Amino acid sequence: MFQVPVIDVNNDQAIFDGEGFDAVVVVTPNLNDVAQQEITLLADHAKQIDHRVGKQATLLFAPGLAGGRLIIAPVNGDDDYADVRIYAKAAKEGITIAKDAGAKKPLLIVAVSKDHRFSFATEVAALACGQALWQPLETREAQSLSPAFNAIGVMSSLPKSDVLNALEAGRVLARDLCGTEPERMSAIHFADYCVESFKDSGLDVAVVEDKNTLLKDYPLLSAVGRSSFDVARHHPRVVKLAYTGEGQITKTLLFAGKGVVYDTGGADIKIAGGMAGMSRDKGGAAAVAGLMKTLSLLKPKGIKVIAELGLVRNSIGSEAFVTDEIITSHAGVRVRIGNTDAEGRLVLADLLSHLRIQASQSTAPSLFSVATLTGHVVRAYGGYSALVENAVAKQQGVAAKLQQIGQQWAEPFEVSYLRPEDFDKVADKNGSADVISSNNGPSSVTARGHQYPAAFLLKASGLDLHGLQSDLPLSYTHIDIAGSATEGDPLYGKPTAQPLVALLHFTND
Structure with a gap:
């Protein structure tokens, strides 16, 4: 079965190169909502020279972070009629940049919202990554493709990998x-x-x-x-x-x-x-x-x-x-x-x-x-x-x-x-x-x-x-x-x- 396994991460040190991760993908509606101060500081600094940061998905050179890659994937479109798919869209954009940049084991961080509409934003974002990475069976068989990533880490205080991996295997x-x-x-x-x-x-x-x-x-x-x-x-x-x-x-x-x-x-x-x-x-x-x-x-x-x-x-x-x-x-x-x-x-x-x-x-x-x-x-x-x-x-x-x-x-x-x-x-x-x-x-x-x-x-x-x-x-x-x-x-x-x-x-x- 062609899939990328999800692994649980509950350690902020993982944003540094401690567990084999080589990119950090942050999905957030607001840079101030990101819990990891190191990420916020880097993003704020980058905004001063690139006004796209926080407005569209961007790759930042981030010395000291996992793989030196920080990808900010902003969640846009949050209004009265929005639903959790805005997180899915941002996650797809962010994980695609990580893949194109050559990452093999990215870490996904989703800034958790208190809005009940987005209660499962982390899970939805992770599943959206699977949707973005899937390749047609005919192509995989014809070209003997390997998965784009070895694994995707998901930063969360609660275990999610069993359900996410089972869902993605079915999908x-x-x-x-x-x-x-x-x-x-x-x-x-x-x-x-x-x-x-x-x-x-x-x-x-x-x-x-x-x-x-x-x-x-x-x-x-x-x-x-x-x-x-x-x-x-x-x-x-x-x-x-x-x-x-x-x-x-x-x-x-x-x-x-x-x-x-x-x-x-x-x-x-x-x-x-x-x-x-x-x-x-x-x-x-x-x-x-x-x-x-x-x-x-x-x-x-x-x-x-x-x-x-x-x-x-x-x-x-x-x-x-x-x-x-x-x-x-x-x-x-x-x-x-x-x-x-x-x-x-x-x-x-x-x-x-x-x-x-x-x-x-x-x-x-x-x-x-x-x-x-x-x-x-x-x-x-x-x-x-x-x-x-x-x-x-x-x-x-x-x-x-x-x-x-x-x-x-x-x-x-x-x-x-x-x-x-x-x-x-x-x-x-x-x-x-x-x-x-x-x-x-x-x-x-x-x-x-x-x-x-x-x-x-x-x-x-x-x-x-x-x-x-x-x-x-x-x-x-x-x-x-x-x-x-x-x-x-x-x-x-x-x-x-x-x-x-x-x-x-x-x-x-």
Whole structure:
């Protein structure tokens, strides 16, 4: 696994060359907030000859400090609407300068703010360094790259390294799975990469690969992959993962991850350049896999986490499924296909149906789907993830909790609501089927284009039978990460692994 380990430091002497550090990176909103007087004095002196110091990230020659390098990365933009991401931005700028300057073991110091918005600023800054340093798997393999740093020290009075290292290990896995091109990370290779990553992890790991089993148990997923069955290297897979913590289980979380390893749109083919970047349509499955990696390292007690990852290529060919077909889901629901480019919800529906059965036998279950599902969520919310919950989850405050956690950990969410119109939209108007998967237009120009898929998922998976008035209410929250799965360039930007960090802390909430 390609990552830079974080080590805890609780000794101001480390800013001098005492523990092998060769650069000091200071992330601070104000130079006067820095606790180490030596740093403040150097920065104040530098400001007299370089007015950029304290305003933009700068490298200072600092004799006597570790490596002779002092990097001041100011936190800018702190106003009424700012959140902890301003610390992440500063940390990325600072750690990039350290790397470019030739440092191999920098020490990160974050000036701690008393503002509750920034309670986890140190952790967020450290994780931002990992995001900045990650390199694509293809590049690492082609060029035999080594990590940029040997380690990063984090100055803190409380130990943070165990959680940070476990989170970053999960995020590295998630970025690798999401960001790698469609042949290197086909459904088969995605599954193999997971199996290898979870070796000796303590997780229960199983891969469904038999065609007849997939056709029988995952009929909607198999419809999406119907044309890919003709190509041996493109066969679909379902990866099943389970983590069981020690002690009495007090709650169970169940995740369905969309892993469309490449989306051509199928028979409703993407045109005019719309296919570019569609190897990233597996970001949901990637984030869930990364979460399971982190859990396997931290081993929290008293919880059980179950995941199913649906891995499939939505290919074009003579065997491709087409609009107007009626296909019966795993839950026994007859689904009319409205658009073959709305394939992700088909994959998720079968996964959720399997998880529904497991949830009915579990302690305090909460179900989730995680997917790069719609263009509409990007139109509506830009780079933010959307939460759409059923009535049971809403009553339990699931989205509200996730939103609060995400705000503190630099993975903010927007909350959307299911409305009666969303269920009307998926009703098959002539009664030939129980539900229709979508309209026949792009979600980005469809009213409520990221909300109504949650209504379809409830109906097609059988979860609609587990509402507030049922004998067995089940909490379900859909998470659309189409806008947040990558940063910068939406087609080829660096994968973020969102919402892994928020989901981890939700499990421990």
